[in-house]
Amino acid sequence: MTVKKIKKKLRKIKEIKMNKKKGFSQKLKNIFGLYEEPSDDFFEDLSDSLIEGDISAKTAMQIEDELREACRKRKLKSEEEILNALYNIILPLVKADKLEPEPGKISIYLVLGVNGVGKTTSIAKIANYYKKKISMPIVLAAGDTFRAAAIDQLKFHGDSLDTRVVAHKYGGDPGAVIFDAADAVSSSGEGLVLADTAGRLHNKENLVRELQKIDRIAKSKASEGCYKKILVLDATTGQNGFRQAEVFNESIGLDAVVLTKYDSTAKGGVAITVCKELGLPVVFVGTGEKYDDISEFSPEEYVKAFIGE
Numbered sequence: 001m002t003v004k005k006i007k008k009k010l011r012k013i014k015e016i017k018m019n020k021k022k023g024f025s026q027k028l029k030n031i032f033g034l035y036e037e038p039s040d041d042f043f044e045d046l047s048d049s050l051i052e053g054d055i056s057a058k059t060a061m062q063i064e065d066e067l068r069e070a071c072r073k074r075k076l077k078s079e080e081e082i083l084n085a086l087y088n089i090i091l092p093l094v095k096a097d098k099l100e101p102e103p104g105k106i107s108i109y110l111v112l113g114v115n116g117v118g119k120t121t122s123i124a125k126i127a128n129y130y131k132k133k134i135s136m137p138i139v140l141a142a143g144d145t146f147r148a149a150a151i152d153q154l155k156f157h158g159d160s161l162d163t164r165v166v167a168h169k170y171g172g173d174p175g176a177v178i179f180d181a182a183d184a185v186s187s188s189g190e191g192l193v194l195a196d197t198a199g200r201l202h203n204k205e206n207l208v209r210e211l212q213k214i215d216r217i218a219k220s221k222a223s224e225g226c227y228k229k230i231l232v233l234d235a236t237t238g239q240n241g242f243r244q245a246e247v248f249n250e251s252i253g254l255d256a257v258v259l260t261k262y263d264s265t266a267k268g269g270v271a272i273t274v275c276k277e278l279g280l281p282v283v284f285v286g287t288g289e290k291y292d293d294i295s296e297f298s299p300e301e302y303v304k305a306f307i308g309e
């Protein structure tokens, strides 16, 4: 290594340390500042930054390889050209979907996820979102019977949003709550049940057993194709979020993801890994604690924000 290269490397380490709390886009800017043209070191640094931005090593390596190939084939050199190529490589990895409760049918959206990721808050936000869009009844099912406060929390949201909540007693059977919530909307022949669940992931076998029971009931009560299992992922939890998604997907099979706390992180790359490696689409993004702090997921906006274009 020449003295010039060593100095560059030291400068890079210092800058990366200074930006440890910032996201991938900031690190990417640093990397462009260090290299005049894309070299092996450039691609390696880029791949490291993707991993620090919460993309899995496997996906980061795939992105790095594709970018190397694009730069070599098309002789890309400038920051703008390389960013553009990176955008076009990442965009197809990210999937979005829209969930639209169908008129004349009973839809059940079962909201899953580990402790504190934002399940109950997301249910309230999603109820508020659909209240403005659909005229059929919406019922919140207090399926987290594990924590007494969870039932009260959902009832509080129900009162604030003027939305019915079906709840049983603390310690009750979550499947029975969802059963009753589905009955509450089925009298009108159509409607949406947003079902909360307990966030514990203490033991995979227990989780599987409990979820499979809830799953059987929800499936039997929803109209064909209208039962969706939605995983809530906290964007600030990084790679760990991917492992959570894997466990839930293996246990019960997931249909979609809601990415929460996107306002609190400059990273959020976990969505890229979850979309690519589990083939799941993102439906909503949570961007704050208020009812309106939710938006439909836009892959274009998301990838632009991720790489800082």
Ligand SMILES: Nc1nc2c(ncn2[C@@H]2O[C@H](COP(=O)(O)OP(=O)(O)OP(=O)(O)O)[C@@H](O)[C@H]2O)c(=O)[nH]1
Pocket: 113, 114, 115, 116, 117, 118, 119, 120, 121, 122, 144, 150, 198, 199, 200, 260, 261, 262, 263, 264, 285, 286, 287, 288, 289, 293
């Ligand atoms: N900044 C921010 N905070 C959020 C978002 N979504 C949820 N929160 C906050 O995250 C915390 C946990 O939210 P809950 O909805 O209670 O999470 P939960 O998954 O239901 O938690 P458990 O029931 O304990 O498993 C609360 O303080 C929420 O206000 C979001 O998109 N952005």
Ligand SMILES: [Mg+2]
Pocket: 119, 120, 121, 144, 150, 196, 199
């Ligand atoms: Mg909750």
